[in-house]
Amino acid sequence: MRDTFIIVPAYNEDLEVLKETLTGLLRLFYNVIVVNDGGEISLNSELRKFRVHYLRHEVNLGQGAALQTGMEYALDLGAKKIAFFDADGQHNPQDLLQMIEVMDKKQLDIVLGSRFLSKEHTNTIPFLRRMILRGGTYINFIFTGLLLTDAHHGLKVVNHKAAQKIEFRQNRQLHATELLRYIKKLKLSYLEMPAAVLYTAYSIKKGQKNRHIFKIFSELIFSKFIK
Amino acid sequence: MNTIQFILLTFFFLFGIWIYIKDFVPWLKLAGFLFIPTGAYFVIFPQKANQLANFLQVGRGADLMLYFFVVIFAFLSIAFYQKMKNLESSITKMIREKAKKEGEFIKE
Numbered sequence: 001m002r003d004t005f006i007i008v009p010a011y012n013e014d015l016e017v018l019k020e021t022l023t024g025l026l027r028l029f030y031n032v033i034v035v036n037d038g039g040e041i042s043l044n045s046e047l048r049k050f051r052v053h054y055l056r057h058e059v060n061l062g063q064g065a066a067l068q069t070g071m072e073y074a075l076d077l078g079a080k081k082i083a084f085f086d087a088d089g090q091h092n093p094q095d096l097l098q099m100i101e102v103m104d105k106k107q108l109d110i111v112l113g114s115r116f117l118s119k120e121h122t123n124t125i126p127f128l129r130r131m132i133l134r135g136g137t138y139i140n141f142i143f144t145g146l147l148l149t150d151a152h153h154g155l156k157v158v159n160h161k162a163a164q165k166i167e168f169r170q171n172r173q174l175h176a177t178e179l180l181r182y183i184k185k186l187k188l189s190y191l192e193m194p195a196a197v198l199y200t201a202y203s204i205k206k207g208q209k210n211r212h213i214f215k216i217f218s219e220l221i222f223s224k225f226i227k
Numbered sequence: 228m229n230t231i232q233f234i235l236l237t238f239f240f241l242f243g244i245w246i247y248i249k250d251f252v253p254w255l256k257l258a259g260f261l262f263i264p265t266g267a268y269f270v271i272f273p274q275k276a277n278q279l280a281n282f283l284q285v286g287r288g289a290d291l292m293l294y295f296f297v298v299i300f301a302f303l304s305i306a307f308y309q310k311m312k313n314l315e316s317s318i319t320k321m322i323r324e325k326a327k328k329e330g331e332f333i334k335e
Contacts (some may be wrong), residue, residue, distance in 0.1 A: 035326070047333050055330040057322050069323045073330055171319060222308065 002030050003080035004100060007070030009063050010087040011037040015046055017089045017202055022050050024093045025085065033074060034087075035066040053077075064175030068168040075163055082163045086154035088203045095195035099157050102193060109162040109188035110179070112148065113155030113195030121196050132213050143220060144180040148192055152176045152208070155195045162188050173208070173216050174223060235270045239263050 006029050010018055018034075025032050033053040036043045038060030047054060055073055057066065067084055074082050081100060085091055091113070099111040115121045115133070122130070136151030156179070158166065166182045168175040183190050197203075228236075246259040269276045269288070276288025285291045 044331065044333060050333060052333055053330060054333050055326045057326050059318075059322060061319055061322060065319050065323070069326050072323070073327050076327070169316065171315065 001028070001100075003078070004029060004083065005031040005033055005070075005074035005077065005079040005081070006083045006085050006096070007033045007035060007067055007074065008085050008087045009035045009037055009066035009070065010039060010043070011060060011063075011066075012039045012041070013087045013206070014202060015041070018043075018087050019047075019050070021085070021087055021089050021091075022047070022052060026051060028093045028097055031074075031077070031079070033070045035070045037061060037063070037066040062170075062172035064168040064173065064178070065171040067175060071158075071163050071166070071168075075160075079163070080160045081157055082159075083157045084154060086207075088206050089200060090197045090203045090207070091155045092196050092198070095193075096155060096157070099155070099193050099195065102191065103157055103159065106191065107189070108191050109159050110183060110190040111157045112150070112190060112192045113153040113197075114148065114150035114192040115153060115195070115197050116149040117192060117194035121194060124199060125197070126199065128210055132210055136213070139217065139220070140177055140180055143177060143224060144184055146180045146184050148180070150192065153195065153197065162186070170219070170223060172219065173212070174219050177220060232270050236267060239267045239270070 006025055008018075008021065008025070022032060022034070031053070032050075033055060034043065034047065036054070036056040038057045043056070044054050053073065055069055057069065071082055081103065083096055083100070085093075085096060095113060099113065102108070103111045115125055125133070133151050137148055140151055141147040152173070153176075162182070165186055166179065168178055170178050182188065242259070243263050246256055246263075251259070273288065276291065278288075280286065280288045280291040283291065285294070
């Protein structure tokens with residue numbers, strides 16, 4: 001697992017939650033990159049106890065930008081596989097481990113997490129969120145020609161080949177759709193795998209709100225017409 | 228001359244001075260200098276705006292102005308959005324380069 005780099009974008013995260021996320025990751029993975037996306041707290045003193053790479057954006061740019069920075073940094077360090085992992089404790093490192101194993105076994109370029117492949121995961125999603133995510137997959141299909149089961153799952157793995165070709169130009173949340181565009185355009189092989197998303201009180205407060213759908217959708221429309 | 232004509236003409240006059248002394252890019256300066264006499268002309272002879280509108284088969288000069296400004300506004304919005312995007316992308320590049328350069332490996 002030495003050639004796998006996990007990118008954790010963090011923006012004003014609760015320190016305890018971030019530390020928990022990192023502890024969980026470091027148990028299984030060797031290389032973790034924390035990208036502090038212009039957060040107010042300087043993390044390098046707080047993260048002294050963790051064996052992580054630490055990058056910091058001077059101002060907040062957005063999650064897509066943080067992932068791109070982390071990805072370029074990881075490539076410079078010789079990463080063969082790069083994973084995206086949210087800082088808010090929503091993901092399970094075990095899921096990621098399985099995704100990487102399958103990626104190796106099947107020689108895939110990209111493996112995406114999905115909450116809709118297992119009944120058990122789907123049932124934990126709040127009803128309204130489930131409807132929005134369902135709608136999102138169809139909107140993504142219209143814009144990218146790729147129909148997936150989940151629209152905005154934070155857990156993803158890309159291999160070296162894909163990471164080199166992908167460049168997230170959308171700084172904020174549109175990177176999820178952008179990735180699909182790359183898959184389609186570059187004919188990358190991909191697979192969706194079941195991965196849980198834990199809806200904790202913290203992640204609901206910190207993460208995407210249902211109403212953000214309007215913002216993301218308008219950004220999507222603009223991005224289609226204005227490059 | 229009524230009050231609104233006086234106010235608008237004063238505005239055009241000050242606008243002209245402002246454009247003259249400021250260092251705008253040439254095309255913007257030219258656009259400003261074309262806008263001032265055209266605007267002043269229609270302020271002094273409002274019925275001419277009506278005539279122009281009728282010529283274009285629009286009822287009133289005021290309506291014509293509205294349509295005209297909607298088009299200009301749409302054009303400017305897109306131009307500014309594009310400009311903002313370009314700016315954002317160069318700022319992103321700068322911040323990214325700095326972040327990568329100053330990246331560190333935290334050890335115990």
